[in-house]
Amino acid sequence: xxxITIVFTVHNEQGLCNQAELVRILREIDPEVIFxxxxxxxxxxxxxxxxxxxLEMKAIIEFRNEKPVEQVPVxxxxxxxxLAADIxxxxxxxxxxxxxxxxxxxxxxxCAYHFGFEFLCSAEFKALNAQTHxxxxxxxxxxxxxxxxxxxxxxxxxxxxxxRSMVENIYKYSE
Numbered sequence: 001x002x003x004i005t006i007v008f009t010v011h012n013e014q015g016l017c018n019q020a021e022l023v024r025i026l027r028e029i030d031p032e033v034i035f036x037x038x039x040x041x042x043x044x045x046x047x048x049x050x051x052x053x054x055l056e057m058k059a060i061i062e063f064r065n066e067k068p069v070e071q072v073p074v075x076x077x078x079x080x081x082x083l084a085a086d087i088x089x090x091x092x093x094x095x096x097x098x099x100x101x102x103x104x105x106x107x108x109x110x111c112a113y114h115f116g117f118e119f120l121c122s123a124e125f126k127a128l129n130a131q132t133h134x135x136x137x138x139x140x141x142x143x144x145x146x147x148x149x150x151x152x153x154x155x156x157x158x159x160x161x162x163x164r165s166m167v168e169n170i171y172k173y174s175e
Contacts, residue, residue: 007029008125012054012055015113016117017116019058035074036060036071037074037075043071074173080158090148090152100138101138104132111128
């Protein structure tokens, strides 16, 4: 039976969340296949344009120069027009209106910077991330603003669908 290891990452280097550390993790795991949070439509183009390389892509490129590895893009998420602006509006609202939300996001960033991928792949991160999401929900609930509430509901639904789709794509490939 195959083993699937999930490594939580960030897209841009910050402190101990860096290319060298992610390459070290890849060497330790020694995968035959890497499932990437990329859309198949964007895969070739993003790898051709070095300016668009994420932290993960840079680490994978370095790793595959040492060992051949199959890369499988599994993200089929379509960003609807204006979604990024809506998310920014939602998160900005939460930061302005709910002190704990900002404190939790700052702590997530601080811990990722100082403790790296070990933190991002830990139960501590999972618990802190749950607190962050609860604070976001609380901020929206307290607002009584139907537009803000709709943004959160839309984002939560899209995120769940995206995660479910990526997991399904991994399973389909594994079959």
